[in-house]
Every structure is written in structure tokens, then in C-alpha cells.
Amino acid sequence: MNTLTDLKDRFPGLSNGWARFDGPAGTQVVDTAIDAMSEWQRSGNNANSHGFFPAADACDALVEQVSGTMGELLGANPEGMIFGPSTTANLMAVTRAISKSLSPGDEIICTTLDHSANVSPWQIAAEEAGAHVRMAEMDGETGRLPVEVVTDLFTNKTKWVAVSGGSNAIGTMPDIVSIAQAAHANGTRVAVDGVHRTPHVKVDIGEIGCDLYATSSYKWYGPHAGVLWMASDLLSDLPAYKIRPAPSQGAGRWQYGTPSWETLAGIEAAGKFLLDIGMENISAHEQERFKKLLSGLHEIPKVRVVGVTGPEDVVDRAPTLMFLVEGLSPENVAKHLGDAQVAVWDGHNYAVDAMEPLGLHLEQGAVRAGITAYIGDEEVDRLLEAVSSL
Ligand SMILES: Cc1ncc(COP(=O)(O)O)c(C=O)c1O
Known part of the structure; x- marks a missing residue:
């Protein structure tokens, strides 16, 4: 078809x-996402998680359901799904924590192909830690970002590569699988900005092998929100900026405040829509x-x-x-x-x-x-x- x-x-x-x-x-x-959001708000299920009444159970079930759908859509472990207001907010939050894990002289590679949401947060994180951002330069004639342009910048100090999964300006989708393989061989972690990739091609985080993958549901027929997938070792080990009573384990450590339940219902329906159409x-x-x-x-x-x-x-x-x-x-x-x-x-x-x-x-x-x-x-x-x- x-x-x-x-x-x-x-x-x-x-x-x-x-x-x-x-x-x-x-x-x-998409109609099903609009309906899911309004149905949630009419349902009486607006509550909070971990309670002793049916609406609280419905909130817990919703998180499990939307995480499962996102896991299926992105080919990743559902437990790693972090829901936030936008990709910019999610990357800004996680790079605060990553900044604390960096030492002076460490290096982060960003690219000129990327949206600023996957550059500025890393620049700020590097600045705070006394680390450096090195820019991998795209080729303006072809619009491409060859793998070697990124990997040639690797040193034994390269801690992270932040790379576009697809350019929101000119569409280019770099070979992120090869970049991630080379990065891991160098002991370097990989953050993929998948915001402009997710709506257009099948994503398989397992195959990409990245440590962070960001997407925003309003780019794929859902509500305004960001979903950040995080590898399980980072999810548990990276010290999160969080308030004391917030969850001390799992994705909840990375989410600020009560989730927008209606938005989660919309994300779930939009994700299902993509899966249904294929x-x-x-x-x-x-x-x-x-x-x-x-x-x-x-x-x-x-x-x-x-x-x-x-x-x-x-x-x-x-x-x-x-x-x-x-x-x-x-x-x-x-x-x-x-x-x-x-x-x-x-x-x-x-x-x-x-x-x-x-x-x-x-x-x-x-x-x-x-x-x-x-x-x-x-x-x-x-x-x-x-x-x-x-
Ligand atoms: C490629 C890309 N990355 C990141 C973002 C930022 O997403 P958000 O608006 O969810 O912060 C956008 C938004 O246009 C984008 O196109």
C-alpha cells in the first residue's frame, strides 16, 4: 500500500x-487521540497513582499501557519511557544530571545538522562541568552527515555523542546505527534526537543501540508532549535532579510532578494509530x-x-x-x-x-x-x- x-x-x-x-x-x-483525551477527562479517572480506589488504579494502568505502546512503537524496553512536557524539557532535565557525571576536559560531540534542542542543553551541561562540545560538521552541498565526520572526533575523553535521527530542516537521516556502534566501541554514550525520525520510519531502539532516544508525540498525530527513552543502567544509576518524595527508582525519578494523564491517554492512542497503520x-x-x-x-x-x-x-x-x-x-x-x-x-x-x-x-x-x-x-x-x- x-x-x-x-x-x-x-x-x-x-x-x-x-x-x-x-x-x-x-x-x-488523529481522531482517536482527541477522543481518548476527552474520554479520560470525562471518565472520573483523573486522580493520581498508587491509591486504593479504582481511579487511582486506572492512572497506574494508563502509565503501563502507554509505556507498553511506546515500547512496541520504538522497539525498546517499556520501563525506560519517561514522559514530559516536550523534548526540549526532557533533554534539558537529563543533561542537568549528565553534567554532574562529567569531569573537566571531557568531551561531548554535537552536530550542525541537529535542532538546537539536542545542542544547547549539551553546551550548557559541558560549560557547567568544564567539559567541551565539539561540533561534527554536516556537508551543506549534500545535506549529509557522514559517519566518519562524527567518529573522527572521538578521543578517549568523548563521553557522549548527541546526534540527530532526522533533520527537521532538510530531512537527512544519518546512519545512527553505525555512529552508535562506533561510539560504544569507544566507551561513549549516544543520545539520538528522534523527534523528526519517529513519524516517518520504523524505529528500533534495540537495533540503533543508543542510550537516550527522544521523540515528541505532537509530531506524530498526538498531543503536545515529549517521550524520552533511557537505557536501564542510566535510568537507575544516573543521579536525577528530583524532589525528595518523588520515586527513587525507574522512569518516575525523571518525571517532574503529577503526569498529565489526559496527555498520556492521547499519546497512547496516537502510538496505537501508528502501529495500526504500520x-x-x-x-x-x-x-x-x-x-x-x-x-x-x-x-x-x-x-x-x-x-x-x-x-x-x-x-x-x-x-x-x-x-x-x-x-x-x-x-x-x-x-x-x-x-x-x-x-x-x-x-x-x-x-x-x-x-x-x-x-x-x-x-x-x-x-x-x-x-x-x-x-x-x-x-x-x-x-x-x-x-x-x-
Ligand atoms: C528535530 C527536533 N528536535 C527537537 C525538537 C524539540 O521538540 P519539542 O518541541 O518537543 O521540545 C523539535 C521540534 O521542532 C525537532 O523538530
């Missing part, structure tokens, strides 16, 4: 007819539309797609791209597309370190369009027509 067009009916937010290429910044929410089917559908979009843009003379070598350059890429239109600022292009009811983003989209290698102005960036499961051929045609008419 490579067409999921009937899926559009599952997204109430699409009923206004807009073509939504803004998915990389947050997708529309990530392979979503990937196949998205890749077809991505090829159409990429080749269509290449045929428009005044358009330049950045960080790709040509219309065929679709392998190991999430279906997301950035482009410029000659003579127009990215902001103006985005406004014109908005007039045609085509939603895109412009700017750097927080991938601030990628702008210079890609030859883009830091503030202006480029226009970004992302394919998601609910984008069909019709929407791609609308975007291409709107760009052609500029």
Missing part, C-alpha cells in the same frame, strides 16, 4: 481545506509524495532546494525539505503560499547550526515543507502550483 488518502477523514483539523505542509512543526491530531505503509506513502514534491520543485526554474544533490536524492531522508525562490524572501514565499491555503514554515526552524553550512541566512533561513501521512497528491499539486505562480 502506498496511498493513505482515506486517512484524511481521521483528522478533524484538516476539514477547513488547507494543505498542511507544516507537519514538521506539529501535525494535526510505519512501513506510512513511509511508503510519504516517500511517493516526497518524490513528487522534490522533482516538481526541481522543475521550477527559479526554485533551489537546499541540501539535496538532485530530484532523485530521497534515500535516507525524512520527507521534509527546504527551498528558496529566486528574488523572494522565504517569509514572502510563505505568505504567498498562505494566501493559497498552503501552510509552510519559513526561517531556521531552530536548526540554527545548519543554516551556515547550507549557505542560508541565519534569520531568514528558507521555506520548509514536510510531507506527513495525510498529505496526498492533491496537496502536493497545490503547493507546486502555488510556487510556480510566484
Whole structure:
């Protein structure tokens, strides 16, 4: 199956007819996730964990259920699932603790391909510990981050590699399996920012072999939240910043305050949605539309797609791209597309370190369009027509 067009009916937010290429910044929410959140709040189950009445039991059951679904979706041990408000918040919290485990002179490798959420928290952690961040430089022409560019930076002081599982700007998905293997051979831990990978390809944390994997459910048809998977030795041994009565073991050590139960119910439903449709089917559908979009843009003379070598350059890429239109600022292009009811983003989209290698102005960036499961051929045609008419 490579067409999921009937899926559009599952997204109430699409009923206004807009073509939504803004998915990389947050997708529309699937009907079952909307229902699960509202049903939870109507149910009387809003309580807290570890009590002696049915609503408290329901809270415990919900955590187990959503952790199980996330474990199945990401190919990982469910006990490692930490739920928080966002990936930025989750990575900021865990790097506070990692900072305490670093010594002066230690090194952390970050990359210029990454969203700032997987760079700044490490920079702050390094600064506090007297450690150093070394940046692995992406190739701006090809948009790729070759494995050696990362591994060549390894020394016996490299404690962590923080690497993108998929670029939210230009879609590139680095070979994180090889990076993680080389890292572990060097005694280095690996944090993967999977926010832009999870919605587009099947993820298997067991196969990747990373120590941390971050994702955000609002990028895959669920509510605004972050899910951070942590390897079991870190989960138990890394000293967490926590308040005294908070759990002293497991994922609970890393979660601040009472969980947003309704959000957990929404995450659970969104995760089930991905599992029901099948990530392979979503990937196949998205890749077809991505090829159409990429080749269509290449045929428009005044358009330049950045960080790709040509219309065929679709392998190991999430279906997301950035482009410029000659003579127009990215902001103006985005406004014109908005007039045609085509939603895109412009700017750097927080991938601030990628702008210079890609030859883009830091503030202006480029226009970004992302394919998601609910984008069909019709929407791609609308975007291409709107760009052609500029
Ligand atoms: C690749 C990537 N990493 C991290 C983030 C940050 O996610 P959150 O908004 O959940 O903090 C984003 C958000 O756009 C992203 O696209």
C-alpha cells in the first residue's frame, strides 16, 4: 500500500481545506487521540497513582499501557519511557544530571545538522562541568552527515555523542546505527534526537543501540508532549535532579510532578494509530509524495532546494525539505503560499547550526515543507502550483 488518502477523514483539523505542509512543526491530531483525551477527562479517572480506589488504579494502568505502546512503537524496553512536557524539557532535565557525571576536559560531540534542542542543553551541561562540545560538521552541498565526520572526533575523553535521527530542516537521516556502534566501541554514550525520525520510519531502539532516544508525540498525530527513552543502567544509576518524595527508582525519578494523564491517554492512542497503520505503509506513502514534491520543485526554474544533490536524492531522508525562490524572501514565499491555503514554515526552524553550512541566512533561513501521512497528491499539486505562480 502506498496511498493513505482515506486517512484524511481521521483528522478533524484538516476539514477547513488547507494543505498542511507544516507537519514538521506539529501535525494535526488523529481522531482517536482527541477522543481518548476527552474520554479520560470525562471518565472520573483523573486522580493520581498508587491509591486504593479504582481511579487511582486506572492512572497506574494508563502509565503501563502507554509505556507498553511506546515500547512496541520504538522497539525498546517499556520501563525506560519517561514522559514530559516536550523534548526540549526532557533533554534539558537529563543533561542537568549528565553534567554532574562529567569531569573537566571531557568531551561531548554535537552536530550542525541537529535542532538546537539536542545542542544547547549539551553546551550548557559541558560549560557547567568544564567539559567541551565539539561540533561534527554536516556537508551543506549534500545535506549529509557522514559517519566518519562524527567518529573522527572521538578521543578517549568523548563521553557522549548527541546526534540527530532526522533533520527537521532538510530531512537527512544519518546512519545512527553505525555512529552508535562506533561510539560504544569507544566507551561513549549516544543520545539520538528522534523527534523528526519517529513519524516517518520504523524505529528500533534495540537495533540503533543508543542510550537516550527522544521523540515528541505532537509530531506524530498526538498531543503536545515529549517521550524520552533511557537505557536501564542510566535510568537507575544516573543521579536525577528530583524532589525528595518523588520515586527513587525507574522512569518516575525523571518525571517532574503529577503526569498529565489526559496527555498520556492521547499519546497512547496516537502510538496505537501508528502501529495500526504500520510505519512501513506510512513511509511508503510519504516517500511517493516526497518524490513528487522534490522533482516538481526541481522543475521550477527559479526554485533551489537546499541540501539535496538532485530530484532523485530521497534515500535516507525524512520527507521534509527546504527551498528558496529566486528574488523572494522565504517569509514572502510563505505568505504567498498562505494566501493559497498552503501552510509552510519559513526561517531556521531552530536548526540554527545548519543554516551556515547550507549557505542560508541565519534569520531568514528558507521555506520548509514536510510531507506527513495525510498529505496526498492533491496537496502536493497545490503547493507546486502555488510556487510556480510566484
Ligand atoms: C528535530 C527536533 N528536535 C527537537 C525538537 C524539540 O521538540 P519539542 O518541541 O518537543 O521540545 C523539535 C521540534 O521542532 C525537532 O523538530
